[in-house]
Amino acid sequence: xxxxxxxxxxxxxxxxxxxxxxxxxxxxxxxxxxxxxxxxxxxxxxxxxxxxxxxxxxxxxxxxxxxxxxxxxxxxxxxxxxxxxxxxxxxxxxxxxxxxxxxxxxxxxxxxxxxxxxxxxxxxxxxxxxxxxxxxxxxxxxxxxxxxxxxxxxxxxxxxxxxxxxxxxxxxxxxxxxxxxxxxxxxxxxxxxxxxxxxxxxxxxxxxxxxxxxxxxxxxxxxxxxxxxxxxxxxxxxxxxxxxxxxxxxxxxxxxxxxxxxxxxxxxxxxxxxxxxxxxxxxxxxxxxxxxxxxxxxxxxxxxxxxxxxxxxxxxxxxxxxxxxxxxxxxxxxxxxxxxxxxxxxxxxxxxxxxxxxxxxxxxxxxxxxxxxxxxxxxxxxxxxxxxxxxxxxxxxxxxx
Amino acid sequence: xxxxxxxxxxxxxxxxxxxxxxxxxxxxxxxxxxxxxxxxxxxxxxxxxxxxxxxxxxxxxxxxxxxxxxxxxxxxxxxxxxxxxxxxxxxxxxxxxxxxxxxxxxxxxxxxxxxxxxxxxxxxxxxxxxxxxxxxxxxxxxxxxxxxxxxxxxxxxxxxxxxxxxxxxxxxxxxxxxxxxxxxxxxxxxxxxxxxxxxxxxxxxxxxxxxxxxxxxxxxxxxxxxxxxxxxxxxxxxxxxxxxxxxxxxxxxxxxxxxxxxxxxxxxxxxxxxxxxxxxxxxxxxxxxxxxxxxxxxxxxxxxxxxxxxxxxxxxxxxxxxxxxxxxxxxxxxxxxxxxxxxx
Numbered sequence: 001x002x003x004x005x006x007x008x009x010x011x012x013x014x015x016x017x018x019x020x021x022x023x024x025x026x027x028x029x030x031x032x033x034x035x036x037x038x039x040x041x042x043x044x045x046x047x048x049x050x051x052x053x054x055x056x057x058x059x060x061x062x063x064x065x066x067x068x069x070x071x072x073x074x075x076x077x078x079x080x081x082x083x084x085x086x087x088x089x090x091x092x093x094x095x096x097x098x099x100x101x102x103x104x105x106x107x108x109x110x111x112x113x114x115x116x117x118x119x120x121x122x123x124x125x126x127x128x129x130x131x132x133x134x135x136x137x138x139x140x141x142x143x144x145x146x147x148x149x150x151x152x153x154x155x156x157x158x159x160x161x162x163x164x165x166x167x168x169x170x171x172x173x174x175x176x177x178x179x180x181x182x183x184x185x186x187x188x189x190x191x192x193x194x195x196x197x198x199x200x201x202x203x204x205x206x207x208x209x210x211x212x213x214x215x216x217x218x219x220x221x222x223x224x225x226x227x228x229x230x231x232x233x234x235x236x237x238x239x240x241x242x243x244x245x246x247x248x249x250x251x252x253x254x255x256x257x258x259x260x261x262x263x264x265x266x267x268x269x270x271x272x273x274x275x276x277x278x279x280x281x282x283x284x285x286x287x288x289x290x291x292x293x294x295x296x297x298x299x300x301x302x303x304x305x306x307x308x309x310x311x312x313x314x315x316x317x318x319x320x321x322x323x324x325x326x327x328x329x330x331x332x333x334x335x336x337x338x339x340x341x342x343x344x345x346x347x348x349x350x351x352x353x354x355x356x357x358x359x360x361x362x363x364x365x366x367x368x369x370x371x372x373x374x375x376x377x378x379x380x381x382x383x384x385x386x387x388x389x390x391x392x393x394x395x396x397x398x399x400x401x
Numbered sequence: 402x403x404x405x406x407x408x409x410x411x412x413x414x415x416x417x418x419x420x421x422x423x424x425x426x427x428x429x430x431x432x433x434x435x436x437x438x439x440x441x442x443x444x445x446x447x448x449x450x451x452x453x454x455x456x457x458x459x460x461x462x463x464x465x466x467x468x469x470x471x472x473x474x475x476x477x478x479x480x481x482x483x484x485x486x487x488x489x490x491x492x493x494x495x496x497x498x499x500x501x502x503x504x505x506x507x508x509x510x511x512x513x514x515x516x517x518x519x520x521x522x523x524x525x526x527x528x529x530x531x532x533x534x535x536x537x538x539x540x541x542x543x544x545x546x547x548x549x550x551x552x553x554x555x556x557x558x559x560x561x562x563x564x565x566x567x568x569x570x571x572x573x574x575x576x577x578x579x580x581x582x583x584x585x586x587x588x589x590x591x592x593x594x595x596x597x598x599x600x601x602x603x604x605x606x607x608x609x610x611x612x613x614x615x616x617x618x619x620x621x622x623x624x625x626x627x628x629x630x631x632x633x634x635x636x637x638x639x640x641x642x643x644x645x646x647x648x649x650x651x652x653x654x655x656x657x658x659x660x661x662x663x664x665x666x667x668x669x670x671x672x673x674x675x676x677x678x679x680x681x682x683x684x685x686x687x688x689x690x691x692x693x694x695x696x697x698x699x700x701x702x703x704x705x706x707x708x709x710x711x712x713x714x715x716x717x718x719x720x721x722x723x724x725x726x727x728x729x730x731x732x733x734x735x736x737x738x739x740x741x742x743x744x745x
Contacts, residue, residue, distance in 0.1 A: 253532055
């Protein structure tokens with residue numbers, strides 16, 4: 001089968017730095033972080049700053065025209081908002097959807113409701129409609145069903161690389177000729193479940209996170225959703241839609257080191273980035289910017305640094321982690337950061353890595369402030385998950401042949 | 402031209418006797434709403450220290466995977482892809498229960514660390530030192546099918562030459578109660594709710610393979626027209642005639658709404674072949690469809706269709722050339738998997 005170029009013809013994003021692409025773009029250009037004291041999540045852990053989407057569930061439901069009393073979850077509501085923006089940009093409506101695939105990544109799924117009603121499920125039976133909204137697949141179906149009938153759907157759950165892996169599956173489906181358009185991405189809200197889980201692992205910072213900084217002490221949780229429309233060149237030409245970029249390469253590897261820690265040499269990260277670059281048929285020197293996974297934990301940033309240093313051998317392109325803007329949006333981070341990379345590519349800027357102060361031993365030095373008027377051709381976007389699920393995506397400026 | 406993909410080995414731990422095919426001749430019969438898997442002695446796969454640290458779902462996944470890898474003669478798979486509807490639900494519940502009852506003060510990381518869905522694939526990678534492609538699917542009753550579809554697509558693209566594909570779900574008594582309340586499990590006339598651990602090794606090597614995976618498709622809320630077209634495409638691309646299909650394997654489970662959907666799909670597909678079930682012996686679980694493929698692969702490899710599996714129609718004599726597997730989840734997601742005899 002001849003290789004089929006895959007174009008990106010739409011993107012939608014909801015995050016702590018904006019509820020759509022325009023909002024996110026302004027925040028990045030003006031260097032406004034979305035990390036703030038906890039406002040929406042009902043938790044006792046007020047000491048941890050987070051990157052919450054600045055909308056209540058009720059407000060999101062109203063924006064989407066969902067009647068009061070309909071069982072929904074925060075993850076599915078954010079997902080619907082992001083999906084709407086992506087479909088609109090790609091000029092896809094409900095009549096197109098039977099030919100369109102939808103692949104979504106999530107790990108907490110409907111846990112926000114389960115953790116409120118779990119004891120009720122066990123003994124009271126007044127909230128049983130939320131038993132059905134618990135699992136990851138239910139979340140994807142709720143998001144999809146809001147817009148019509150997609151041709152096929154499925155859900156990926158590889159923790160913090162879920163959305164990136166959704167991009168890879170969607171691209172493989174197009175390359176195989178099994179679909180012409182696949183909408184991919186992920187959605188994840190902050191829950192008490194994983195806030196407490198990450199706290200028990202002692203990887204949350206009580207101050208704003210500082211990826212790659214010597215003083216980094218952990219991550220700030222974030223939340224949000226982003227979906228990207230992948231489309232074959234033939235389909236995009238036939239429909240006459242504009243392309244934001246080309247998805248030129250992707251790689252997936254497993255660190256195979258530890259359930260919750262990265263290897264000291266970042267082998268999985270190295271393999272994922274290398275595979276993406278090789279698939280794109282370019283050299284590492286042609287990468288103009290890396291949006292790092294850069295969580296702000298001592299372990300991740302050191303491990304990722306080793307991988308980048310090895311792969312780029314002294315010629316490291318500008319690197320930043322936008323998690324100091326958005327917080328770590330876990331399962332959604334792959335597509336949220338890919339959407340940020342799309343904005344950077346289109347608008348000629350590189351997002352910064354605020355709060356970085358001091359170089360750390362063995363760790364790369366990121367760009368700190370947003371760099372304006374920078375035109376790059378190729379961008380690498382990393383997402384690494386618990387369990388060593390490491391993925392890297394490579395987007396390039398689409399130049400019409 | 403693309404290389405065909407074969408199932409080399411298929412292993413299970415379920416409510417039938419583990420790591421063997423005794424279910425073909427003498428299935429274990431249950432008269433309860435819910436039961437847990439019949440576990441093998443894990444000592445042959447794990448040290449006692451390792452076993453103590455792992456939940457049931459992990460031990461089973463490791464045992465079926467290691468056995469499938471070992472029997473396949475392949476040293477290391479080039480991809481590890483897992484489907485799991487609920488992931489490590491036992492650990493998830495333990496952490497959730499502690500959070501809800503005792504609050505946020507004294508939670509320990511132990512259960513959280515093994516609560517994510519991808520814990521299974523990750524453990525398999527760590528244990529087998531496999532650093533290649535590793536992904537986990539969690540989409541209700543098509544979790545396993547999604548994993549298989551992913552692997553199949555990568556074979557088609559020539560990205561991999563072997564893959565370990567698994568379907569793993571455990572079911573705790575408390576979560577069974579919740580799913581019973583939701584009407585998913587344990588309803589009137591429904592088969593027993595069980596647990597599933599299935600591992601299959603896929604390869605491009607034909608020698609000693611059980612069967613070929615000829616085609617796979619996943620659909621969402623399909624119309625009759627779409628089902629018809631999909632079946633036509635699958636048959637055409639795999640060079641299989643309607644009459645080559647010796648049996649249709651479905652996920653009927655005694656629940657009326659679930660079973661009617663299968664009748665409708667079969668009618669639309671216009672294939673006349675005996676219908677076979679597997680959930681009457683393996684029970685219902687989110688990754689039961691993995692056991693369906695496992696059973697069908699063994700049927701085709703042995704050229705035998707066990708009488709107890711046939712619920713409609715009669716077996717024709719002669720060679721079993723192909724089997725069509727149909728699976729659906731809540732009548733929304735529908736999958737088709739077409740497997741064929743390696744000699745066909």
